[in-house]
Amino acid sequence: METILKVTRENQQGLRVSLAREFAAELEREIGPVRMDSVVRRNRALQASGDIHCCASHDFCDANMVMHQAGVNLGLRDGWGLSCPECEDEADLCCDCQLERNLWNDAWQVAFWSDLWRTVDGK
Helix, strand or coil: CCCCECCCCCCHHHHHHHHHHHHHHHHHHHHCHHHHHHHHHHHHHHHHHCCCCCCHHHHCCCHHHHHHHHHHHHCECCCCCCCCCCCCCCCCCCHHHHHHHHHHHHHHHHHHHCHHHCCCCCC
C-alpha cells in the first residue's frame, strides 16, 4: 500500500523548500531549459516592477498542474492543493485543505524569489 504524505502544521515549513525545488525541476521537464531561462528573466522583470503575484511560467504551460505534479512526486495525495469535496466554499476551507493551500502558496513564493535555482545571465 502506498504511503501518502499529509501536510501538517509540523511539517509544512519543512516541505515548502522541497516542494519549491521539485516544482522547479518539474517545470524544467515540462518546458525545457531554454524556456526556463526565459521564465527567470521575465520573473526578474516582474519583481523589478513590483508585480510579485504573477509568474511567467504560465506563459509556457499550466504551472498549476506542474505544482500539483511536484507535490504528487513528493508523496502528497493526488488532488492535493485543491479543495476536498467537503469544502464547498473557498472562503471556508477545512484545516487540511488550508494547510495544503498555504504550502502551495509558500512553495511558489520560495521558487519565485529563488529564480527557480537557475543561473541566468551570470546571476
